[in-house]
Amino acid sequence: MLPPTPSQTVGPYYGTALPFPGGGDLAPPGHPKTVTVHGHVYDGEGTPVPDALLEFWQAAPDGSLAGAPGSLRRDGRAFTGFARVPTCRDGHYVLHTLLPGGAPYLALCVLARGLDHHLFTRVYVAEPPGDLLLAALPAQRRATLLARPEPGQRNSYRFDVKLQGEDETVFLSWHQQHGNDEDGNSEG
């Protein structure tokens, strides 16, 4: 097995390269089943993080995970399954999408300066019975992965990312332990 290329922080200047117009508009414009998923990214003191970049990957409404090209130049028709949204000055992000078929969650990758490695988590828009990950978590930790339908608003969900602290979001690992810290965020 080849040794992997290590990860490095995204830094503060990705803005000229990574964000693209309509990055958070996964749903075709005017689609009647559009849902909004939005929230804030907070640091360990509850301060909003103004320079985080959020990437979402999800199944299409029919459950397909095949994806489609065209995320970077959306044509208004294809559902590509991929979205990229920077947080604003106040740490807020907004995603417009269609609910995934199959497993009811969006995969989320959080990048920000200060993180040597991006963070994976999941945004569950429903609590599916028999989900292996949710079942393995204590209730308080599980709650950090559940998007909350907003009272009085149709088709709107709130999902905050808390990078650190009492109610820190559950972040996910896909790696075997390598015996060194190049895969983690635990350095220093």
Add this chain to the structure above:
Amino acid sequence: MALSEPAQERIRPTDPDDSAFATALRAAALRVPLRPAVRVPVPLPPASRTVELTGPVFGAADVGPLDGDLTRQHRGEPIGERIVVGGRVTDRRGRPVRGQLVEVWQANAAGRYAHPLDRHPAPLDPNFTGAGRCLTDDDGRYRFVTVRPGAYPLGDPGDHWRASHLHFSLFGTAFTQRLVTQMYFPGDPLLPADIIWHTVSETAARARLVSVFDPALGEPGRSLGYRWDIVLDGPSATWAEEGR
């Protein structure tokens, strides 16, 4: 080590006695989770319902043939030494990662980013934005034409400089293979003291971020070449299918 670049960007009110550098360090530390990441239970094959073992696809609709040439994005020629940066993207078994998106961004030849937050008093270049994209070919190869980025300082205190580097963003066939990292140049005298390079603590791993001088990659009489091969970590979809 959770330090991020550059230190001069203040993201919260600070103690007047405090340096911007110390403030940025503390702010960055507040962004790093304290709890260990939870290992995701992956169902035995067929693992088709694990969303993260698949990933987005990109194509001609996303990336044009000229998007990988950072020297041709404006009317005039940018200032700087012409270089070609290229290499191969594979998974840990050496299999090519085909048709996937590679994105780069960098400072101009004077060490300045075309970004409003960069206050380093080096000149902007009206003919250089410093951002490019390409897709890997059937052999996993990528290629960018650009100028060699300049070094830049991190701000007070002391005199920390970033070695010349290109920022890279890559996708694999699975969302779990996502990689954002930085590429360095061989023999750069600033490298041994670059504190961001040193956030990778293992010496051998750190060395894998340094490219190799490869004149054959450049265009004769026009540009020098640097080769940098990239290995994506993380379980890929094929890996899961094979039940590993």
